[in-house]
Amino acid sequence: MFTILIADAISEEGLQPLLEMDNATIIQKKASDPEVSLEVIDALLVRSATKVNDELLNKMPNLKIIARAGVGVDNIEVDAATRKGIVVINAPDGNTISTAEHTFAMMASLMRNIPQAHQTVKNLEWKRNNYLGTELFGKTLGIIGMGRIGTELAKRSKAFGMMIKVFDPFLTKDRAAKLGVESCPIDSVLQDSDIITVHTPLTAETKGMINEQALSKTKKGVFFLNCARGGIIDEQALAKYIGIGHVAGAALDVFETEPPGENPLFKFDNVIATPHLGASTKEAQLNVATQVAREVRLFLENNPVSNSINLPAISKDIFEKIRPFHQMSKQMGYIISQCIKEGIRELSITYSGTVAELETSYLTKATLAGFFKNRIAVNVNEVNALLTAKERGITVGEKISADSYGYANCITVTAKGEETSFTIRGTYIEHYGPRIVYLNGFNIDFLPEGNLLYIQHMDRPGVIGRVGRILGDYSINIATMQVGRKEAGGEAIMVLSFDKPLEDDTFALLTKLDDIVSINRITVSE
Ligand SMILES: NC(=O)c1ccc[n+]([C@@H]2O[C@H](COP(=O)([O-])OP(=O)(O)OC[C@H]3O[C@@H](n4cnc5c(N)ncnc54)[C@H](O)[C@@H]3O)[C@@H](O)[C@H]2O)c1
Numbered sequence: 001m002f003t004i005l006i007a008d009a010i011s012e013e014g015l016q017p018l019l020e021m022d023n024a025t026i027i028q029k030k031a032s033d034p035e036v037s038l039e040v041i042d043a044l045l046v047r048s049a050t051k052v053n054d055e056l057l058n059k060m061p062n063l064k065i066i067a068r069a070g071v072g073v074d075n076i077e078v079d080a081a082t083r084k085g086i087v088v089i090n091a092p093d094g095n096t097i098s099t100a101e102h103t104f105a106m107m108a109s110l111m112r113n114i115p116q117a118h119q120t121v122k123n124l125e126w127k128r129n130n131y132l133g134t135e136l137f138g139k140t141l142g143i144i145g146m147g148r149i150g151t152e153l154a155k156r157s158k159a160f161g162m163m164i165k166v167f168d169p170f171l172t173k174d175r176a177a178k179l180g181v182e183s184c185p186i187d188s189v190l191q192d193s194d195i196i197t198v199h200t201p202l203t204a205e206t207k208g209m210i211n212e213q214a215l216s217k218t219k220k221g222v223f224f225l226n227c228a229r230g231g232i233i234d235e236q237a238l239a240k241y242i243g244i245g246h247v248a249g250a251a252l253d254v255f256e257t258e259p260p261g262e263n264p265l266f267k268f269d270n271v272i273a274t275p276h277l278g279a280s281t282k283e284a285q286l287n288v289a290t291q292v293a294r295e296v297r298l299f300l301e302n303n304p305v306s307n308s309i310n311l312p313a314i315s316k317d318i319f320e321k322i323r324p325f326h327q328m329s330k331q332m333g334y335i336i337s338q339c340i341k342e343g344i345r346e347l348s349i350t351y352s353g354t355v356a357e358l359e360t361s362y363l364t365k366a367t368l369a370g371f372f373k374n375r376i377a378v379n380v381n382e383v384n385a386l387l388t389a390k391e392r393g394i395t396v397g398e399k400i401s402a403d404s405y406g407y408a409n410c411i412t413v414t415a416k417g418e419e420t421s422f423t424i425r426g427t428y429i430e431h432y433g434p435r436i437v438y439l440n441g442f443n444i445d446f447l448p449e450g451n452l453l454y455i456q457h458m459d460r461p462g463v464i465g466r467v468g469r470i471l472g473d474y475s476i477n478i479a480t481m482q483v484g485r486k487e488a489g490g491e492a493i494m495v496l497s498f499d500k501p502l503e504d505d506t507f508a509l510l511t512k513l514d515d516i517v518s519i520n521r522i523t524v525s526e
C-alpha cells in the first residue's frame, strides 16, 4: 500500500491516475499539517508553494519520488533528494503554451498600458492622452533562453511582425534558422532589442544575469519582461534603470521573493505585475497534474519514468528489455557486498553478449545499488548510486567484452578492496531465469535468490559430509546444493540454499570445520 501526499493545489481531474489506484491512500493536505504522518509518505506532489528542502526530506524516510506539477524545480533541493535516492520528476511541457501566452499578454499589456488605463476607467477617469502606446509590429524582441516557452513566444511574436534576436548558448544555428530567429551573443541581444524577455531556468549562471552591467548595454527606452523566475533580472538594478528613465517599463510575473511584499519596483506606474500566473490556466493545470500523476503511478508500479530530473530517462520498451538483467545486477551487487568483508576501492563491470547492446549504465547503477544495500544508512538506488560510490572513493568502471564464455549474455562484476577481490558472473537464461555461473575462479550454477551459504574449501574427502551432518543435526533442510572445483585436491566451492536463514549457532559450528577456507551466509532478497 502506498501513501501519496498532494501538498499543493493540483487539479483534481488530472490526479485521476492516482485516485484510481486501489493500493494507494491519497492525502490532500499541506506538508506542514500536523495531521500528516510524514514518515509514511511514499510519493509527494507539489507545485511551487511547498519548499522541499533537506529538513522536510529528513522527516520523510519512506519517500521515493517527488513530483513537481510544473517546470521549475527551484523549490526542491534536488541534490538533497538525489543523495537520499529520491527520484525527482517534473511536468516539463504541460504549461508551455499557457506561459508563452501569458508572456505575450504581458508584453501587449505593457506596450499599450492596459492595466493602468483599465484602472483609470474603473476610477471613473477618462485619461486618453496619458496612455500613448507602442506597436509591437516592426520591433525587435530579444529572447534570452530559447527553450520551450521562448520558442512558443517567438512563434507568436513573429506573427505580430516582430524581429527576434535570441541568446541561448545551447541553441544550434540550424535550429535558429528553422525557427526563423537570429541567434547571437548576449551583448547583441542587449544592444539591439526594443523589448527583452528572459526564459531560462534560475541557476547560478542565470541568477542576476540582467544586472546593472547588462542594463547599461541596452537601448534607452527598452522594455523588460520576466515570466520565468524572479532573480534572473536583478530587481534593484531594474528599479534603478527605470528610475533614471533608461528602461521604459517592465512586466513581471515572478519575483525574487514570492509573495514580493514591499518592492522598489512597485512605485513605478510603468511596471505591471501578476502574481506568478504564467501557468494558471485550466488547461495547463490539467496537463501538468495529469503528466505527474501518470508518472508517479508508473514509478510506483515499477516502471521507468520519462521526466526525471535526477535519473536518466529510459523508455518503457528499453526498460522491459533490461528488466531481467536489472534484477540480476542488483542481486550480484548484493552477493558481492556480503562476500567481501572490507571496504572496496574499485568495482568493474563487464558486459558481453546480448546484454552489451542494452542500456548498461542503468545496470551498472543497479549493481551499485545492490552493493550498497544494507552497507550504508541511506537507501541507494539508480538515482544516487554513482554519487554514493564517488563520495566513498569507489572507482566504477564499465567494459564491453566480446567473450561471453559460451553464454548468450553475461555480466561479470569484480570488486577490489585493499586486501581481497571478488568476482561474480551471471547470465540470464530465457524462460529459466538468472543464474550465477562463476564465483571467484570457480564455475558453478545457482539461482541468486533466497538464503544461501557459500563455502570455499579444500577438495578433500569428507568435507561435504561434515557440512551435511551439522545441518542435519540442526534439522536444516538443504533446498539445493551446487559444487565446483578447479582441479582435484585443490580448492573447491559449494553453494547451498535453504528455506530459511541459517541460525548463528549452526553457522558458528560450520566455520570451525576442517578444510574450510572461507564461509559466507548470503541472503538475496528483492
Ligand atoms: N511564470 C510561470 O508560471 C512559469 C511557468 C512555466 C515555466 N516557467 C519558467 O520559465 C522558464 C523557462 O521554462 P521552459 O519550459 O521554456 O524551460 P526550457 O528548459 O525548455 O528552456 C530553458 C532554456 O534556457 C536556456 N538556458 C539555460 N541557461 C542559459 C543561459 N545561461 N543563458 C541563456 N539561455 C540559457 C536553455 O538552453 C533552454 O533552451 C523556467 O525558469 C521555468 O521555471 C515559469
Ligand SMILES: O=C(O)CC[C@@H](O)C(=O)O
Residues within 6 Å of the ligand: 047, 048, 069, 070, 071, 072, 073, 095, 276, 278, 279, 280
Ligand atoms: O505552479 C505554478 O503555477 C507555477 C509553475 C511554473 O512556475 C513552473 O515553473 O512550471
